[in-house]
Amino acid sequence: MTAPLVEMRGISIAFGGIKAVDDVSVDLMPGEVVALLGHNGAGKSTLIKVLSGAYRADAGEILVEGQRAEIATPRDAKRYGIETIYQTLALADNVDAAANIFLGRELVTRWGMLDDAAMESATRQVMARLNPHFRRFKEPVRALSGGQRQSVAIARAIHFNARILIMDEPTAALGPAETAQVGELVKQLKAQGIGIFLISHDIHDVFDLADRVSVMKNGRLVGTARTRDVTKDEVLGMIILGKCPEAAVRGPGAMAE
Amino acid sequence: MRHLEVDPRLVGMLGALAVIWVGFDLLSGGAFLTPRNLWNLSVQTASVAVMACGMVLVIVTRNIDLSVGAVLGFVGMVVGVVQARWLPEMLGLEHPATAFIAVAVGIALGGAIGLMQGSLIAYLGIPSFIVTLGGLLVWRGAAWWVTQGQTVAPMDGRFRMLGGGIEGAIGATASWVLAALACAAIVAVMVMLRRRRLAFGFPVRPAWAEGVLMGLGCLVVIGAVAVANLYPIPVGVARRMAEAQGIPWPPGGLFIPHGLAIPVIVALLVGVAMTVLATRTRFGRYVFAIGGNPEAAELSGVNTRRSLMMVFGLMGALAGLSACIATARLNAATNAAGTLDELYVIAAAVIGGTSLAGGMGTVAGAMLGALVMQSLQSGMVLLGVDTPLQNIVVGLVLVFAVWLDGAWRKRIR
Incomplete structure (x- = not known):
C-alpha cells in the first residue's frame, strides 16, 4: 500500500x-x-x-x-x-482577478517588473476552464458576483499544480x-x-x-x-x-x- | 471619453485644479497665472509632494504616519549640522562631496527612523497612529536637541541647488532637453504596453485614443517647460552673470530664463519611481493587497509584516529627502521646519483620492493633491488673506473634497 x-x-x-x-x-x-x-x-x-x-x-x-x-x-x-480555498475566499477585493490568482507568486519580466499581460493571459486560460462566461478581467474582485469570486478563489488554488x-x-x-x-x-x-x-x-x-x-x-x-x-x-x-x-x-x- | 480609459477621478482633480487656478487669477487681477507665480508654486509644492508619494502607500495599507513633519525637522537639523559644521572641518568649506554626503545622510537617517517605527508597527503590533504620534513628539524634541534650538546656517552652495532659486534651476536648454526625453519616454512606454497587450491578443484602446493620450501627456510636459522658461532671472543677477562671463550688457537687457527648478525635477522623478514601485513591482502589489484584505495577503504567502515595515522605511526615506529640499530652500536648518507638514501631506494624499479605508490610491493623485493644497494656500497669500483664515479655508476644502469623493464613489457602486 x-x-x-x-x-x-x-x-x-x-x-x-x-x-x-x-x-x-x-x-x-x-x-x-x-x-x-x-x-x-x-x-x-x-x-x-x-x-x-x-x-x-x-x-x-x-x-x-x-x-x-x-x-x-x-x-x-x-x-x-497544499492549496486552500477558504470559506471567506480570502480575496483582496481591491485588485483584479489576475492579481488575486497570482498573489504571492507574481510573474515578473526580465527586469523584475510585474508581467501583467502574461498573468492576464494565464488567468484567461484558467478561467475559461472554470467559468467560461467570465469576462471581467480588468475589474476589482469587489465588483464580481459571488459565483465569480468563488471561481477566482478556485482558480488561485488549482492554477499552481x-x-x-x-x-x-x-x-x-x-x-x-x-x-x-x-x-x-x-x-x-x-x-x-x-x-x-x-x-x-x-x-x-x-x-x-x-x-x-x-x-x-x-x-x-x-x-x-x-x-x-x-x-x-x-x-x-x-x-x-x-x-x-x-x-x-x-x-x-x-x-x- | 470612454475610449480613452482614463481615471475619471484624475480628470475631476485636474478640473478642480483648473477652477482654482482660473478663480485665483480672476480674483487677483491676473497675478496668479504668471510664469513667476507658477514657478514658485511648483517649488513650494516639491517638499510636500515628495512625502505625499510615500504617504499614499502608508494609507493604502490602512495605516497613517503622523511623524513625517517631525522627522523632516529632525533630519533637516542633522543634515544642517553635518554640512555646516562637521564636513567643513573634515573636507574643507564648499567641498564638492559635501552636498552628496549631506543628502545621503538625510535619506539614510530618515529611512532608518521609518524602518524603526515600521518595525514597532509591523512586528510588535502597536497601532501606527500611536507609534507615529509618539514619533511626532520624539523627533520634534530631538530636532531641538541637535543644537539646543539654534538655527544652523548657511548651507553648502551645491546643496542649496536642491531648494530651487536662481542657482537651483537648470536653465532653458537643459529644460527643453529634459522635456524631449520625457516626451520620448511617454511615447515609448505607451507603445511598449500596447504591443505587449496586442501580442497576447487582449483588447486595446483604439489607436486614435492612444494618440490623444500621448499628445496630451507631451503637451503637459512641453507646457510646463515653456512656462518655466518664460520666468526670467532678476535683472541684477543676470547682469552680474553676464559680466562674469564677459558678455556685454545689451541695452534692452538680457532675458535669461530660470528653466525647471531642481526640487521640482526631484519631486517628479520621485513620483515616477514611486508610481513604478506601486503599480509595476511585487512590493507594490503586496502593499495594495494588504490594504484590500490583510488576512488574504497573509494566507497567500505574502510577508505582510516585512512589507509593512518597508512601507514605513520608504516613507521615512522620502521625509529625509524632503528635509534636504526644505533645508536647502530655507538655506538654514531650524528645529521648527516641517511643523504641521504631516497634516498637509495626509491631506494631499486624501484629496488625491487615497482612501483612508485602505487599498485605494495613486501616487499621481497624491502629487496633484499636494499641488491643489499649495495652490489654495499660495492663491490666498496672493489675495492677502491672513493666515488664520487660510487655515480655515484649507480645512473646509479638505472635508469637502473627501465628502465629494465618497459621494461619487457610492454613486458608481
Whole structure:
C-alpha cells in the first residue's frame, strides 16, 4: 500500500486554554475526497488551517507522502503543493482577478517588473476552464458576483499544480447551478489524482462527492468511515451525538458505548 | 471619453485644479497665472509632494504616519549640522562631496527612523497612529536637541541647488532637453504596453485614443517647460552673470530664463519611481493587497509584516529627502521646519483620492493633491488673506473634497 498523500497525526491546538482541536488524526490518499464534518465550532476549520499553514499546531505532526513536513506559514504549505480555498475566499477585493490568482507568486519580466499581460493571459486560460462566461478581467474582485469570486478563489488554488486541495465550504455562497459546477470540478480534479479535503455542512453534497468522511465534535475526532459503508442517518448521529457506527473507525471523541 | 480609459477621478482633480487656478487669477487681477507665480508654486509644492508619494502607500495599507513633519525637522537639523559644521572641518568649506554626503545622510537617517517605527508597527503590533504620534513628539524634541534650538546656517552652495532659486534651476536648454526625453519616454512606454497587450491578443484602446493620450501627456510636459522658461532671472543677477562671463550688457537687457527648478525635477522623478514601485513591482502589489484584505495577503504567502515595515522605511526615506529640499530652500536648518507638514501631506494624499479605508490610491493623485493644497494656500497669500483664515479655508476644502469623493464613489457602486 502506498503512503497517504497527507497524514495529520495527533494534532492539538488551543486558544486561550480552550482546546479547539484535540488529538485529531486524519489522512488523505491520492485521488480521494475526504469530507470533514461537524457542527460550527467543532474544530474543522481550525484543523484545516493547521494544514494550510495559517495556524501552528501545539502538538502532533503532518506527513506529506510519508515524509514529515514542517508547515509554519502558508508559503510552506504551498511548497508542499497544499492549496486552500477558504470559506471567506480570502480575496483582496481591491485588485483584479489576475492579481488575486497570482498573489504571492507574481510573474515578473526580465527586469523584475510585474508581467501583467502574461498573468492576464494565464488567468484567461484558467478561467475559461472554470467559468467560461467570465469576462471581467480588468475589474476589482469587489465588483464580481459571488459565483465569480468563488471561481477566482478556485482558480488561485488549482492554477499552481496543487496536489492537495482544501475546500472550506466551497458551495456555501453559491446557487444550485454553480454548486453543480463545483461538484463537476471536484470530480475532474479527483480524476487527476489530486487529494481533496472537503469541509461542508451539506450532507447530500458530501455523499455525492466524498469517498470517506471524518466527523469532529467539540474539537475531537468521532470517527472516520467510507461513505459507502454508512448511511446518512449514521453520519448525522456521529455529528450530533458523537455516536460512532460499527462500520466506522472510532476516534478518541466517540461517545462511550 | 470612454475610449480613452482614463481615471475619471484624475480628470475631476485636474478640473478642480483648473477652477482654482482660473478663480485665483480672476480674483487677483491676473497675478496668479504668471510664469513667476507658477514657478514658485511648483517649488513650494516639491517638499510636500515628495512625502505625499510615500504617504499614499502608508494609507493604502490602512495605516497613517503622523511623524513625517517631525522627522523632516529632525533630519533637516542633522543634515544642517553635518554640512555646516562637521564636513567643513573634515573636507574643507564648499567641498564638492559635501552636498552628496549631506543628502545621503538625510535619506539614510530618515529611512532608518521609518524602518524603526515600521518595525514597532509591523512586528510588535502597536497601532501606527500611536507609534507615529509618539514619533511626532520624539523627533520634534530631538530636532531641538541637535543644537539646543539654534538655527544652523548657511548651507553648502551645491546643496542649496536642491531648494530651487536662481542657482537651483537648470536653465532653458537643459529644460527643453529634459522635456524631449520625457516626451520620448511617454511615447515609448505607451507603445511598449500596447504591443505587449496586442501580442497576447487582449483588447486595446483604439489607436486614435492612444494618440490623444500621448499628445496630451507631451503637451503637459512641453507646457510646463515653456512656462518655466518664460520666468526670467532678476535683472541684477543676470547682469552680474553676464559680466562674469564677459558678455556685454545689451541695452534692452538680457532675458535669461530660470528653466525647471531642481526640487521640482526631484519631486517628479520621485513620483515616477514611486508610481513604478506601486503599480509595476511585487512590493507594490503586496502593499495594495494588504490594504484590500490583510488576512488574504497573509494566507497567500505574502510577508505582510516585512512589507509593512518597508512601507514605513520608504516613507521615512522620502521625509529625509524632503528635509534636504526644505533645508536647502530655507538655506538654514531650524528645529521648527516641517511643523504641521504631516497634516498637509495626509491631506494631499486624501484629496488625491487615497482612501483612508485602505487599498485605494495613486501616487499621481497624491502629487496633484499636494499641488491643489499649495495652490489654495499660495492663491490666498496672493489675495492677502491672513493666515488664520487660510487655515480655515484649507480645512473646509479638505472635508469637502473627501465628502465629494465618497459621494461619487457610492454613486458608481
